[in-house]
Amino acid sequence: MEQIVGKQSIQFQRAAHILSAASVVGKKEGDGPLGKYFDKVGEEDGLFGCTSWEEAESNLQKEAVTLALEKAELEKWQLRMIYAGDLLAQTIASSFGIMGFHTPIYGLYGACSTMGEALSLSAMAVAGGYAPYVAAVTSSHFGSAEKEFRFPLGYGNQRPLSATWTVTGSGACILGTKGGKARIAGITTGKIVDYGFKDSLNMGACMAPAACDTIYQNLMDFNRLPEDYDKIITGDLGEVGQRILFDLMKEKGFDIEKQHMDCGIEIFDQNTQDTHAGGSGCGCAAVTFAAYILPKIEKGEWKRILFVPTGALLSKVSFNEGKSVPGIAQAVIIEHC
Amino acid sequence: MEQIVGKQSIQFQRAAHILSAASVVGKKEGDGPLGKYFDKVGEEDGLFGCTSWEEAESNLQKEAVTLALEKAELEKWQLRMIYAGDLLAQTIASSFGIMGFHTPIYGLYGACSTMGEALSLSAMAVAGGYAPYVAAVTSSHFGSAEKEFRFPLGYGNQRPLSATWTVTGSGACILGTKGGKARIAGITTGKIVDYGFKDSLNMGACMAPAACDTIYQNLMDFNRLPEDYDKIITGDLGEVGQRILFDLMKEKGFDIEKQHMDCGIEIFDQNTQDTHAGGSGCGCAAVTFAAYILPKIEKGEWKRILFVPTGALLSKVSFNEGKSVPGIAQAVIIEHC
Numbered sequence: 001m002e003q004i005v006g007k008q009s010i011q012f013q014r015a016a017h018i019l020s021a022a023s024v025v026g027k028k029e030g031d032g033p034l035g036k037y038f039d040k041v042g043e044e045d046g047l048f049g050c051t052s053w054e055e056a057e058s059n060l061q062k063e064a065v066t067l068a069l070e071k072a073e074l075e076k077w078q079l080r081m082i083y084a085g086d087l088l089a090q091t092i093a094s095s096f097g098i099m100g101f102h103t104p105i106y107g108l109y110g111a112c113s114t115m116g117e118a119l120s121l122s123a124m125a126v127a128g129g130y131a132p133y134v135a136a137v138t139s140s141h142f143g144s145a146e147k148e149f150r151f152p153l154g155y156g157n158q159r160p161l162s163a164t165w166t167v168t169g170s171g172a173c174i175l176g177t178k179g180g181k182a183r184i185a186g187i188t189t190g191k192i193v194d195y196g197f198k199d200s201l202n203m204g205a206c207m208a209p210a211a212c213d214t215i216y217q218n219l220m221d222f223n224r225l226p227e228d229y230d231k232i233i234t235g236d237l238g239e240v241g242q243r244i245l246f247d248l249m250k251e252k253g254f255d256i257e258k259q260h261m262d263c264g265i266e267i268f269d270q271n272t273q274d275t276h277a278g279g280s281g282c283g284c285a286a287v288t289f290a291a292y293i294l295p296k297i298e299k300g301e302w303k304r305i306l307f308v309p310t311g312a313l314l315s316k317v318s319f320n321e322g323k324s325v326p327g328i329a330q331a332v333i334i335e336h337c
Numbered sequence: 338m339e340q341i342v343g344k345q346s347i348q349f350q351r352a353a354h355i356l357s358a359a360s361v362v363g364k365k366e367g368d369g370p371l372g373k374y375f376d377k378v379g380e381e382d383g384l385f386g387c388t389s390w391e392e393a394e395s396n397l398q399k400e401a402v403t404l405a406l407e408k409a410e411l412e413k414w415q416l417r418m419i420y421a422g423d424l425l426a427q428t429i430a431s432s433f434g435i436m437g438f439h440t441p442i443y444g445l446y447g448a449c450s451t452m453g454e455a456l457s458l459s460a461m462a463v464a465g466g467y468a469p470y471v472a473a474v475t476s477s478h479f480g481s482a483e484k485e486f487r488f489p490l491g492y493g494n495q496r497p498l499s500a501t502w503t504v505t506g507s508g509a510c511i512l513g514t515k516g517g518k519a520r521i522a523g524i525t526t527g528k529i530v531d532y533g534f535k536d537s538l539n540m541g542a543c544m545a546p547a548a549c550d551t552i553y554q555n556l557m558d559f560n561r562l563p564e565d566y567d568k569i570i571t572g573d574l575g576e577v578g579q580r581i582l583f584d585l586m587k588e589k590g591f592d593i594e595k596q597h598m599d600c601g602i603e604i605f606d607q608n609t610q611d612t613h614a615g616g617s618g619c620g621c622a623a624v625t626f627a628a629y630i631l632p633k634i635e636k637g638e639w640k641r642i643l644f645v646p647t648g649a650l651l652s653k654v655s656f657n658e659g660k661s662v663p664g665i666a667q668a669v670i671i672e673h674c
Contacts, residue, residue, distance in 0.1 A: 004468070108444065121443065128464070191441055313432040
């Protein structure tokens with residue numbers, strides 16, 4: 001049990017290495033500030049040659065894993081397991097996206113925190129000696145997510161400024177025992193945190209308390225200060241959630257404003273892209289990680305980061321039954337090597 | 338990597354022990370052949386004191402984990418992680434059920450195979466030295482599942498004889514590094530298998546090919562024959578799925594009729610309970626395992642079993658869009674110790 005640190009964290013003795021990563025996104029994401037970093041950008045219609053948004057989202061996962069495998073120079077049969085998830089009911093984007101690989105799979109649901117969960121469990125599998133190679137993949141799609149959680153797109157509802165825009169995209173990482181220039185040194189498993197918020201159009205506020213909880217616990221467990229990380233990167237808090245996170249962290253005695261970055265804020269240009277509080281969705285953290293964050297670690301520009309995808313735990317049913325929207329955040333420590 | 342065996346399996350060097358298990362079920366399950374084995378049986382209304390079926394299902398998970406902790410003489414803070422899942426969109430039964438424990442959590446979705454997935458990942462966590470104690474829990478509820486996947490109960494639709502009846506219940510297991518009289522010796526991770534079936538009222542047929550695939554691969558990976566297991570126990574194939582499984586296994590050269598048992602067939606009395614092909618749902622395999630299977634292993638009546646919860650991967654949306662219903666099965670080897 002010498003790998004266990006503090007209350008909620010693991011420090012790996014044989015850290016899993018990230019061998020490659022790939023990202024496939026929609027046109028809007030391609031038009032955004034990170035556009036040039038993505039491996040593949042789709043057309044305006046968001047269908048990626050498919051006939052439904054759900055199928056399009058499955059296709060994104062398939063392409064992201066295929067590209068990541070190519071970059072790692074591996075064949076699909078070499079993957080011992082795939083850890084996959086998405087936002088749709090019964091995670092159908094993953095099931096239909098990954099099916100064709102004929103690879104053992106574990107399906108995950110952690111809302112928009114799922115890439116943190118997938119990387120954590122993948123790292124545990126590799127570091128535990130259970131697999132030479134695994135893949136972690138998540139996706140989201142604006143069309144399928146709005147249909148799943150809010151209103152049909154054709155209804156043309158107004159969106160408050162606190163709302164985020166679900167990213168159309170999928171990011172995949174291949175992990176292995178050696179190789180690559182980044183490794184997962186440790187993780188902090190998130191708790192579900194509920195402040196009683198009930199607004200599904202202000203997910204940043206719902207997730208910020210969970211982000212604070214996981215980041216604070218990570219600093220405690222590893223006995224670190226924010227400056228021990230080059231960056232502390234949340235998934236999709238957006239502008240509103242980021243302000244709440246800063247306030248909550250200050251209450252706990254930590255100022256993370258210098259280190260903090262949020263994938264949801266980076267991926268769109270709020271002024272020109274009409275995305276309000278920022279990007280969100282399982283794909284947001286995944287594609288930003290694959291396209292923008294990981295290369296900076298690989299180059300050694302950032303030596304150690306804390307990657308904290310954040311999720312809002314709700315469904316149409318729980319929302320309509322008047323339930324709150326609890327949050328969760330899964331943290332992964334990634335180091336240059 | 339000395340723990341990896343064959344193509345899809347792991348043989349644990351430091352096998353996780355199952356310290357305790359608990360089951361909470363609805364009245365119909367309590368009236369069935371296994372009724373006397375369950376820890377707690379609810380009232381006729383299926384609400385367990387709550388105002389909605391979803392809340393009732395959350396409550397089932399909460400009670401199952403609480404009871405399992407009591408049996409293991411552990412406090413909730415001693416649990417390092419909970420691996421939890423259910424059938425509802427965005428796995429809300431788990432989120433709202435587990436939230437109150439304030440324990441780190443990984444949410445899972447593997448349809449009705451989720452108890453196999455939860456036990457597999459829990460065993461990996463304990464055997465990897467990542468946690469002294471973890472919990473695995475899944476649930477399903479007849480009311481919430483019919484609403485989620487098929488028709489509102491009030492509609493009173495006819496059910497074909499191939500249909501299964503979703504079990505109302507939750508089963509939880511506590512795993513640890515030592516103690517107890519059963520251990521998880523190995524696992525075989527399932528692939529998604531799609532034979533193109535599209536009938537959501539014949540899930541047995543959709544899942545049988547996946548069950549065959551995982552069981553066959555387990556026998557290959559460990560170089561075993563069916564008789565090396567006292568029992569090979571699937572989750573919820575029901576009468577129809579069982580016949581298909583026998584045929585498919587025979588095509589591969591194995592007769593498993595003597596060893597095979599199906600939780601879905603055991604849990605209801607087909608003749609008096611009007612459940613047609615049998616029980617199903619995430620809770621079916623979980624409560625049957627906790628109440629009936631595990632005690633037999635603990636007593637040494639069964640020395641080694643293969644527990645193979647089976648899942649049908651569909652959603653309302655994928656079904657309505659004309660997609661097939663692929664299957665998955667996650668296998669866990671459990672031995673008396």
